Amino acid sequence: MRSGRLPQGVEWAVHACLVLALLRPDEQLPAQRLAELFDLPPAYLAKVMQDLAVAGVVVSASGRHGGYRLAAAPGELTVGRVVRATGLAEALFVCTEIRGRGPCAATPEQCRTPCAVATVMRRAEMAYLEVLDAVSLADLPVPGGRAAAEQWLTAHVHRVKERS
């Protein structure tokens, strides 16, 4: 797991994206507002949102009227993409090739084929992500209810200025 990221980051990321999925194309929501909505520590949630932006799951506009919105339609963004963006997928199994170390180290020739341990772990990871890649943000209900979230959003979204 990357330094500074909490396992809870995954929960926050998916819930945040489900709320952003309710925005109209010309709307965006500041990270600070998302933190209020879920009563989360703003600094940690901001890090999670930055991860999502780097991964291209959300886009952000900076400035006083800035905020986040999804980078694509909710039906086109899978839970798997959100989870990958948090770094959880890379943290599942870290192969450091310890078979190549110590008094009984495998030879470089033996290490040309993947380690059997890493192979099994990778297969499990693929099964994990396969489940998450089959579910899009549009497939999930908004926890807490869509109506309440939409009402709250109406009061707190920023409208994107039309380009002149």
Next chain:
Amino acid sequence: MRSGRLPQGVEWAVHACLVLALLRPDEQLPAQRLAELFDLPPAYLAKVMQDLAVAGVVVSASGRHGGYRLAAAPGELTVGRVVRATGLAEALFVCTEIRGRGPCAATPEQCRTPCAVATVMRRAEMAYLEVLDAVSLADLPVPGGRAAAEQWLTAHVHRVKERS
């Protein structure tokens, strides 16, 4: 992920168990020796081995001639059990029920059914563990080769004293 555990702990745990799988029923190997074999930091590996002992994957005998051995035959211990023992499985998704927080919080009634996000994440976790539960330690080759490991073990194992 539990405090103090590294993601590499999973790699170390599985490799350590594959070596312990080569021991005869009356043999045990000190954690310090396992650390030498893989050229790993002894203190961290000792923590991983303690996790495995707590989970019942290995058993340890303390004292000057103490050491670790598998708690069951290699064919009866799955990679899934080893991975669970490291705490990785619990760290995959942590649900803190954030849907029950903030201005649009779900009601206690709504929270009686599991959160849709947690449900999807749990389904993925089950797919992950299902792959690992289908592979036993006996199914995996010893990375680096069985012959070299057995030769090294002959020189470094402790024989369990026969009870008088």
